[in-house]
Amino acid sequence: MPDTFNQELVALLPNLRRFAIALCRSRDIADDLVQTTCEKALHARASYQPGTRLDAWLFRILRNSWIDQTRRQKTEGPRIDVADAHFLVGQDGESTTEARLALDSTAKAIATLPDDQREVLIMVCVEDLTYREAADVLSIPVGTIMSRLARARRKLVDQLGIDSPTKRSEDQKGLM
Amino acid sequence: MTTTHFSDETIVAYADGELEPDLRAALERQMEVDGGLADRVARLAESRVHAKAALAPLLNEPVPAALSANIAAMMEEAEQPSPDDDATVVSLTPRRRRNLSAGFARWDMPIAASVALVMGTAAGFLIATYWTETPPGLRVASLEQAGLVAALNTIPAGDESTIGAGDRFRAIATYRDADGALCREFEVDHTDASTVVAVACRPAAAWELQFAVVAGQNNDGYAPASSLESLDAYLTAVGAGEPLSPDDEKTVLDGLR
Numbered sequence: 032m033p034d035t036f037n038q039e040l041v042a043l044l045p046n047l048r049r050f051a052i053a054l055c056r057s058r059d060i061a062d063d064l065v066q067t068t069c070e071k072a073l074h075a076r077a078s079y080q081p082g083t084r085l086d087a088w089l090f091r092i093l094r095n096s097w098i099d100q101t102r103r104q105k106t107e108g109p110r111i112d113v114a115d116a117h118f119l120v121g122q123d124g125e126s127t128t129e130a131r132l133a134l135d136s137t138a139k140a141i142a143t144l145p146d147d148q149r150e151v152l153i154m155v156c157v158e159d160l161t162y163r164e165a166a167d168v169l170s171i172p173v174g175t176i177m178s179r180l181a182r183a184r185r186k187l188v189d190q191l192g193i194d195s196p197t198k199r200s201e202d203q204k205g206l207m
Numbered sequence: 208m209t210t211t212h213f214s215d216e217t218i219v220a221y222a223d224g225e226l227e228p229d230l231r232a233a234l235e236r237q238m239e240v241d242g243g244l245a246d247r248v249a250r251l252a253e254s255r256v257h258a259k260a261a262l263a264p265l266l267n268e269p270v271p272a273a274l275s276a277n278i279a280a281m282m283e284e285a286e287q288p289s290p291d292d293d294a295t296v297v298s299l300t301p302r303r304r305r306n307l308s309a310g311f312a313r314w315d316m317p318i319a320a321s322v323a324l325v326m327g328t329a330a331g332f333l334i335a336t337y338w339t340e341t342p343p344g345l346r347v348a349s350l351e352q353a354g355l356v357a358a359l360n361t362i363p364a365g366d367e368s369t370i371g372a373g374d375r376f377r378a379i380a381t382y383r384d385a386d387g388a389l390c391r392e393f394e395v396d397h398t399d400a401s402t403v404v405a406v407a408c409r410p411a412a413a414w415e416l417q418f419a420v421v422a423g424q425n426n427d428g429y430a431p432a433s434s435l436e437s438l439d440a441y442l443t444a445v446g447a448g449e450p451l452s453p454d455d456e457k458t459v460l461d462g463l464r
Contacts, residue, residue: 034282034286034411034412034413037282037411037412037413038411038412040278040282040412041275041278041279041412044270044274044275044278045265045266045267045268045270046266048265048268048270048274049262049265049266052265053262062271062273062274065274066274066277066278069278069281070281073281073282073285074285076285119261119262119265120264121262121263121264121265121267121268122264122268134260134261134263134264135261137257137258137260137261138261138262138264141258141261141262152258153258153262155223155255156254156255156258156259157258157259157262161225162220162223162225177216177219177220177225178216180216180219180223181214181215181216181218181219181251182215184215184219184251184254184255185215185251187254187257187258188250188251188253188254191254191257193250193253193254193257194250194253
């Protein structure tokens with residue numbers, strides 16, 4: 032008996048893990064958080080509406096679990112220093128080509144964004160949620176999504192010196 | 208020429224295709240005559256591309272095996288009814304009788320095995336707790352045992368490992384059934400000296416117990432031949448293929464991580 036819910040959940044594990052790492056800045060804590068999320072999702076699967084985005088539903092569970100956890104521990108994560116902003120840099124052993132280093136510096140810039148801006152950036156730009164879907168995950172108005180996203184994108188453009196595509200020099204074309 | 212100021216918010220929403228039509232039209236009109244605005248739009252649009260590319264490598268990191276195994280175990284558990292749901296366990300008795308009368312009468316002989324023959328996905332409903340003891344002494348093994356799913360995912364055929372509270376897990380063979388699902392034959396020696404001969408298959412993302420024979424007292428590890436006859440009958444019935452070679456098995460098990 033094929034169970035598409037379970038299959039889709041398993042297929043989304045890398046995405047859940049990425050979102051969790053972005054929230055809690057540690058792979059170990061992120062893995063626990065993903066496990067908690069899956070446990071809750073399996074128990075609550077009756078409340079998932081087929082036809083809506085499963086990833087958005089899971090992100091909401093994951094984020095609420097994280098908020099609960101940090102609230103209980105009453106620990107506000109430390110402000111991130113640029114020096115330890117490596118948690119979003121992939122650990123897949125890819126060679127350190129110039130293009131890869133550029134990606135890594137972007138990942139670090141994202142890592143140093145304030146938490147509320149980073150989570151919105153990831154949901155919209157990386158996971159391709161609509162503003163409405165992201166607003167539902169966070170239970171905030173769409174207008175708040177827009178302002179956080181704009182601040183995050185402005186910082187990336189300024190910090191990384193992002194150029195418009197037409198002006199990009201030849202040696203950067205391999206970036207994407 | 209009128210110069211309206213467009214905020215980063217408006218520009219980002221435009222770049223993301225989320226801007227309302229009136230504002231979108233106004234912004235596009237001004238972009239035609241305002242190179243600076245067009246440049247801001249292009250840069251903020253480009254930031255999305257950069258962000259997405261920068262975090263793509265995170266997706267390629269393998270999900271830790273322990274995490275996958277724990278989640279697979281939870282999925283198994285979620286498929287099953289609560290342990291106090293007696294009806295599902297009791298229903299096994301008539302099913303077993305039917306099986307016995309339909310050509311498996313030799314099992315009725317006084318062999319040292321009590322047999323639970325479980326086929327297809329109905330299996331999940333019979334496996335309520337780790338050991339379920341019903342009045343006639345029928346025992347059903349469960350994949351919920353600590354470490355069992357992890358052992359299925361990792362231990363190559365011919366190897367053993369200790370799982371749970373001192374039980375021995377022994378992988379016997381790995382093969383594919385007629386539908387192409389990955390199946391593993393294994394034995395578990397329990398601390399009470401009984402041995403379970405079992406087959407679990409993985410038609411989707413989780414293991415399902417397909418077959419289990421509980422052999423009787425046996426101190427030398429391997430299950431007695433009488434219980435293997437029933438296993439052979441089962442394997443024939445489901446069209447099991449030849450066991451995978453060690454290399455093929457390794458590839459398949461690595462793919463489960």
